Amino acid sequence: MTETTPRRRDAERTRAELLTVATEVFATSGYAGTRVDDIAARTRTTKRMIYYYFGSKEQLYLAVLENAYRGIRAAERDLHPGDLPPLEAVRRLAELTYDHHLGHSDFIRLVSIENIHHGEYISRLGSLREVNRDALGILDGVLARGRAEGTIRDDVDALDVHLVISSYCFFQVANRHTFGHLFDRDLLDPALRDHHRRIIGDVVAAWLSAPAADG
Amino acid sequence: MTETTPRRRDAERTRAELLTVATEVFATSGYAGTRVDDIAARTRTTKRMIYYYFGSKEQLYLAVLENAYRGIRAAERDLHPGDLPPLEAVRRLAELTYDHHLGHSDFIRLVSIENIHHGEYISRLGSLREVNRDALGILDGVLARGRAEGTIRDDVDALDVHLVISSYCFFQVANRHTFGHLFDRDLLDPALRDHHRRIIGDVVAAWLSAPAADG
DNA sequence: CGGCTAATGTAATCACCGGTACGTTCACAT
DNA sequence: ATGTGAACGTACCGGTGATTACATTAGCCG
Secondary structure (H helix, E strand, O other): OOOOOOOOOOHHHHHHHHHHHHHHHHHHHOOOOOOHHHHHHOOOOOHHHHHHHHOOHHHHHHHHHHHHHHHHHHHHOOOOOOOOOHHHHHHHHHHHHHHHHHOOHHHHHHHHHHHHOOOOOHHHOOOHHHHHHOHHHHHHHHHHHHHHHOOOOOOOOHHHHHHHHHHHHHHHHHOHHHHHHHHOOOOOOHHHHHHHHHHHHHHHHHHHHOOOOOO | OOOOOOOOOOHHHHHHHHHHHHHHHHHHHOOOOOOHHHHHHOOOOOHHHHHHHOOOHHHHHHHHHHHHHHHHHHHHOOOOOOOOOHHHHHHHHHHHHHHHHHOOHHHHHHHHHHHHOOOOOHHHOOOHHHHHHOHHHHHHHHHHHHHHHOOOOOOOOHHHHHHHHHHHHHHHHHOHHHHHHHHOOOOOOHHHHHHHHHHHHHHHHHHHHOOOOOO
16 A cells, blocks of 8 residues: 555546545444545545545545445355255355455445435435345345245245345444454454354255245 | 423433433434534533533443443343243244344444444443343253253354344344345335244244254 | 646635533522 | 522634635646
């Protein structure tokens, strides 16, 4: 981060650098807690440029949010369970999701922050909707295969499964601090990673292979 | 909220009112997003009193946080699964926790906020630690019974189970807005409540009754 | 080269916000 | 009833932080 390139003018680079740094700062301090001066100070350029490229603190935050969601989508496209039996595929997906969340804590924090704000900013980014929808497509396919085989219960849909997996993985990152303090267990301790990853795999595999409850 | 009691002087009431209102405002707007003037405006008293009773915005927030955690502990004491077979007891506990979380969204939001701040405030409230520890006691007892009977797998501990249950319930409240926007499903829609409650029950019951993986 | 615009830098502005100085009034004890 | 301290209210201060007015330079195009 220290003085890699000379100060030649480069709009793209300047803009990109601001976005990257802003992402870190917003993720670290929240929206209201972030100082525009602070973002600027961490770049090779000045506060003036934030207004030149983004117009306002709010629009910068919106750009950060949209960029983060798009980046996550791209990363999620690599989450393919492969060609496994349905139950194993879901287990695999859960474990991949676990690693994925742990590797994108800035994004997780931005989501938390956005929820603190009652989603008022994300609701202005309508274009993101389609993005996450097809993340469910893969899962839906796997579940359908399993239901056809009779190896997966038929009273849950992809969104339910997604919810269970996401909740668990999200919590590990989002609530690391309070949980760690109250229970003396650092959820992100590398030594616990395999244990925690296996748990979410076990949980969904056991759940989905159990017989459906009678309506 | 409008003019219930005359303005007779009452230190306890004033303090309590400030604490209640501050809890709502902090939970709604986050720490940095909260304006001390705003809290004062929503009470029958003035900003001056916040400083009189709490000293600073920060100390007010600490009081809110501590108070919220203590209140939750009290409420959690009523979460008794009753005298059921171990597996059913855990299911019951999961479903009670679900309702409990949904009924305390202010608290959930404060926890999110506190994690945004890397737990820096909660870490100053050491007295809270013991509180949550014995919330695990009940669960631990149930699991032990089940393991002895052979109805509950022996490779998970109370904290693991607590983590799975809390994650799911927490997520429903904490991520309501982003999830709702991205997937068009309002997690707190009353019509979905029974469905969601049943899921977490099914999940833990299926998981814990499955045979332990070989080491 | 000369010039024109995109890109950048400097230094202010102005509202907002946490905190306080100072004055007043209530309620209780004697 | 009155003195005294706790409880309360008003008006203000000083700094901070988002935003902008104005000045400048760099690079490209002909």
